[in-house]
Structure formats: C-alpha cells, structure tokens
Amino acid sequence: MIDRDALLEKYRIERDKRLRPDGNAQYVRAATHFPQMLGDPYTPRQERAPVTDHVRFAMVGAGFAGLCTGARLAQAGITDFRLIDAGGDVGGTWYWNRYPGAQCDTASIIYMPLLEETGHIPTEKYAHAPEIQGQARKIAQTFNLYEKALFHTQVTSCTWDETASRWVIETDRGDRFTADFVGVGTGPLNVPKLPGIPGIDRFKGHQFHTSRWDYEYTGGSAEGAPMDKLAGKRVAIIGTGATAVQCVPHLARDSGHLFVFQRTPSSVDVRANEPIDPEWFKSIATPGWQTRWLENFAGNVGMGGASEDWVKDGWTDLSRRIRSRVMSLPPSEWNPVNMMKAWEMADHEKMEEIRNRAMTVVEDRKTGEALQAWYRQLCKRPCFHDAYLQAFNRPSVTLVDTDGQGVSRIDETGIWVGDAHYEVDCIIHSTGFEVGTPTEQRAGFDPVGKGGQKLSEAWEAGMRTLHGLNSVGFPNLFLVQFAQAAAFVVNVPHNWMETGTSIAAIVRHMTDHGLSTLEPDPEAQEAWVKLLLNNPGMMTNNPDCTPGYYNNEGQPMDERAKYAVGYPAGPNAFFSYMKGWRSSGEFKGLRFG
Numbered sequence: 001m002i003d004r005d006a007l008l009e010k011y012r013i014e015r016d017k018r019l020r021p022d023g024n025a026q027y028v029r030a031a032t033h034f035p036q037m038l039g040d041p042y043t044p045r046q047e048r049a050p051v052t053d054h055v056r057f058a059m060v061g062a063g064f065a066g067l068c069t070g071a072r073l074a075q076a077g078i079t080d081f082r083l084i085d086a087g088g089d090v091g092g093t094w095y096w097n098r099y100p101g102a103q104c105d106t107a108s109i110i111y112m113p114l115l116e117e118t119g120h121i122p123t124e125k126y127a128h129a130p131e132i133q134g135q136a137r138k139i140a141q142t143f144n145l146y147e148k149a150l151f152h153t154q155v156t157s158c159t160w161d162e163t164a165s166r167w168v169i170e171t172d173r174g175d176r177f178t179a180d181f182v183g184v185g186t187g188p189l190n191v192p193k194l195p196g197i198p199g200i201d202r203f204k205g206h207q208f209h210t211s212r213w214d215y216e217y218t219g220g221s222a223e224g225a226p227m228d229k230l231a232g233k234r235v236a237i238i239g240t241g242a243t244a245v246q247c248v249p250h251l252a253r254d255s256g257h258l259f260v261f262q263r264t265p266s267s268v269d270v271r272a273n274e275p276i277d278p279e280w281f282k283s284i285a286t287p288g289w290q291t292r293w294l295e296n297f298a299g300n301v302g303m304g305g306a307s308e309d310w311v312k313d314g315w316t317d318l319s320r321r322i323r324s325r326v327m328s329l330p331p332s333e334w335n336p337v338n339m340m341k342a343w344e345m346a347d348h349e350k351m352e353e354i355r356n357r358a359m360t361v362v363e364d365r366k367t368g369e370a371l372q373a374w375y376r377q378l379c380k381r382p383c384f385h386d387a388y389l390q391a392f393n394r395p396s397v398t399l400v401d402t403d404g405q406g407v408s409r410i411d412e413t414g415i416w417v418g419d420a421h422y423e424v425d426c427i428i429h430s431t432g433f434e435v436g437t438p439t440e441q442r443a444g445f446d447p448v449g450k451g452g453q454k455l456s457e458a459w460e461a462g463m464r465t466l467h468g469l470n471s472v473g474f475p476n477l478f479l480v481q482f483a484q485a486a487a488f489v490v491n492v493p494h495n496w497m498e499t500g501t502s503i504a505a506i507v508r509h510m511t512d513h514g515l516s517t518l519e520p521d522p523e524a525q526e527a528w529v530k531l532l533l534n535n536p537g538m539m540t541n542n543p544d545c546t547p548g549y550y551n552n553e554g555q556p557m558d559e560r561a562k563y564a565v566g567y568p569a570g571p572n573a574f575f576s577y578m579k580g581w582r583s584s585g586e587f588k589g590l591r592f593g
C-alpha cells in the first residue's frame, strides 16, 4: 500500500534539493563557449560555389520535418524543392545523434515515417540510429530530395520581398537565392547545451557532447563496433537523461573505467526490444497500414480512447494504465478531482515498480538506491532500457551520485564533486539541448515578413498562428512544428507526415489556381489561438516536478509559454479536422493573393 502523503513529501524534498535560482541560465551555449565542440565529426565539408537561383519551395531543416514536407510535395507533383541543413546529410537529430546505442524509444513501425512509401521493413521493435538515418536517406532518394539540397549550410537570413512576392534566403556559404515558399522545420531539440560548470574550459583531457560523438577518439562506430580506443581510459559521462541511458551500457563495456556523474536519476523501465518478423510485418502491411497504425497509437496515447493497442510499446502501456485506472472509477465518482487522483495513483504504482526494478537489478544496495527516481513519471522523459541499470554491476563502473547538486567543478585533470576529485582522460557531456532559449537563436535566423517585421517581434506577446502552420504578416511561410497544432510529442514524426500533407494540398491548390501568395486571415488566426487557449495544458509544466527542461528548470514559466498548446480534442481529432479542412478545397481562414 502506497503512503501517498509520505511519497509526496519525499518527492518535494528531492525536488527542493535540485531547485536553483539560475534555472536555465546554469547552462552555457556550446555555440559561443565551445564552438569547436559543434563541428561535424561525421562528414567532411565540401567547398562549393554560392547558389543564386530560384526554387519553388525552400525547406530549412533536412530532418524528418523537412523530408516529410518534401515527400508530400513530390507526391503532389511539386518537385522544385530545396532542403537546406547545417548537417552533412539528411536526418536532422538522427544525423547528429550517433552515440553508441542510440535507438528510438517509440516503436519503429510508427516512429519511422513513410515506411509504406519507401517499402522499408524495420528490423527491430525499437530500431537503432543507423537504420533510422538510413530511412531518412531512403525518403530523400525515393522522392528525389537530394538534387537541390544544400548541406553544411546554415541559413542566416530569410526575408520576404514584397515587390517580387518571394522569399530571399541567405546562408553562411554566401548563397543568396529566392523561393516562392519557405518551410521551417528546424526541430525543438537541435542545439547542444553544456553545463556552466566552473573550470569546464580548463580541462586538458578530451571532451565532447553526445550529439557530436568522437569515434576518432573512442574507436568503434555508430553501427556498434566496440570502442577499442577507450580500453585503459578513465571516462566520465555527465548527465543521466535519455541519451546517457542509451550510451552508458556501451561505455561501460568498453571503457577502462567509467564514472557516471548523476544529478537526477532517470526512471528506467523495461525495454523488451525484439526483432521484427518480416512475415508478421507482411501480414499487417496491407495498403494504408501505416496511417491506421499511427492513428491507433495516437488513439492510445492522446485522448483518443482506442479500444485496442496494436503497437504495445512503453508509451501505450503508460497511457492505457492511467486510463484504465481512471475508467475503473464508478460513474458516480467521475469528476475532475477523482480522475486526477486515479491518474496520480496509477503513476505512484508505476514509479514504485520502476524504483523496485532498480533495487532488484543493481547488486550494490547503495547504488540501487541512488538510481531510484523520486518524482512523477512524466516530470522527466521516461526511459526504457534493459542494460542501463545492469551496467552498474560491473566493477569498472562507478556511479557518482551528486545528491541533486551536480558536478561542482572541473580542473585540468578531472571532475570535482564536493571534496572528491575524479581524475579522468575524457569527459562526455550528455547534458541535452537548448530548450526555452529564443527560437531565432536556435534556428540561427529570424524570418522577416511584411513591413520588415521579424517573426520574433510579431510573436512578442506570444506565438500566433493558424493551425500552427501559417502566421499573419509572413506570406508563404510554413512552420513545420507542433505547437498550436496537434502538439503530439510522443510520436513527433506523425505530426510531420500530416503537416506535409496539408502544405502539399495548399501549394497544389495555389499552383492549380495561379495564386501567388497566402496568409492567414487575422480574425481566423485570433479565433484559432483563442480556441487553443482553452486547452488545459500539459501536466508536465508542473512546478511540483523535479526541475528539468519539461518545466523550465523549476522556474516560473514565461507568460508566452502558454501559447505552446495543442488542439484541445487531441492529436487524432486535429489530424481529422485538418483532413476535412484541406480536402474541402476551401482552405478556410487563409487569404490567397
């Protein structure tokens, strides 16, 4: 029997230990403090002449957002398309994140987009990064998206030319080209951040961020070859989030000695990965299968109330457990207070199970205790792994638990936690990505629309869009992101496939009718934003939670954060609404010129 009050008190104590007044300011921008850590270790940069042509559609970002947009446009017959990306190939987050053990946390058959279109059959329930990046390349090849693509290219400005009714795009490679339409799909977690630990710049050994894995230094490969150069080396990893949970088992296997510096433990539930049987796959892969599976998944995790769970991954398990707890209430007790309590109890039970798992798997009692997560499951990104906790049973692995305080300082030879010094050869920063910093800082440019107004200025009082896709004052600009749209964060690529279909329908319509500009009607935009603000909001913005990027590091949210909401009736309802909206052919709320 769970003692709710005692548990909540323990959660509060653990959270309070971690609260710090500097919040997000505790991190430093790798771009300004350690630009050398942001180089591309994977692909050599090719010299090329600046590009000065015109394209129908320019897409900033060649991750799944850009690829799905390009694919849907190609399906609609719009092929004059250019991808622009700072990376050396397509893939976005899967281009950069090649750390050992990287894999998707959502089942591959719904996480990997456009499987039906490319014919790829995922090999595992949770595919590893090389296969996911392979799917990104396959999408680009299938839809001929490489032809005009510009890689290792950072967009520096994007300005609406009112006279010519087109966008002018400039880049750090000296390009200056124009486009009738621009799509922006730069992703939410694209800029690595580093902890502002005193002395971090004094370290004389080797250091890198997990999203720029230095296989030159470690040996091995993203495909899983052992990191032979780490034998005999003392390796430190700072951070124990979703990335560290996946790469620690590999570092544990290959390092002379591994020190894992922990501030807050992750909740690590069972992974149960397994190969996908191609015969089984064939049995489900009838025409339209991926859309049906996507909808089934969204119906399980996002307010859809799907009766069956086909995907059966960690996320559907989590949602169905909560829902069945809530639904087990007698109808006479259905009210918001009781429902929240039922949800809370389901959460407490699951977290007890996960904490017990740490104690069962980890042989050393003190280490097992230190790996127990004391917060509600959705306070931080839930993790799933069957080798992470086990790694701490190796004599060559030391968990350095900082009791919520983090690393104290770094010097020439290693890491300090309080009075203890750990001498190491290498420090790997598994410290995540910028969240809550200005969008234009993360994207590297700030679109300039009608009348010379910047997007950041137009949104000074909060984001304003129609369908999360277009914004008044920024003609022919498509925002490929999920706020003010489905806000479906559990299976992000589902958003991109749907958004791509809407963009393609709009551009096709304009092409067929000789229309050159589009912009939301200001009243329609206001009505949309008003409708969305009725959304109760994500519970993860909870100040009771342990600090992290989900809740602005425990600091009060900026007023403007409330605009980052989703469609009140949930993702499937949004996707279905948009399907009706675009197939009516009226595109209500948009003004064409």
Ligand code: NDP
Pocket: 018, 102, 103, 104, 105, 106, 189, 195, 196, 197, 238, 239, 240, 241, 242, 243, 244, 246, 261, 262, 263, 264, 381, 405, 406, 407, 430, 431, 432, 433, 547, 548, 549
């Ligand atoms: P996170 O931001 O989740 O984790 C950063 C880690 O660094 C935390 O454990 C944090 O501790 C720790 N840290 C920060 N500063 C210090 C310090 N001074 N001393 C010690 N520790 C410190 O980054 P990740 O890269 O792990 O994950 C980011 C996101 O990327 C995930 O939430 C997920 O959305 C996505 N991701 C998805 C994957 C997938 O789907 N397969 C795999 C990996 C990542 P604290 O918690 O106390 O702040």
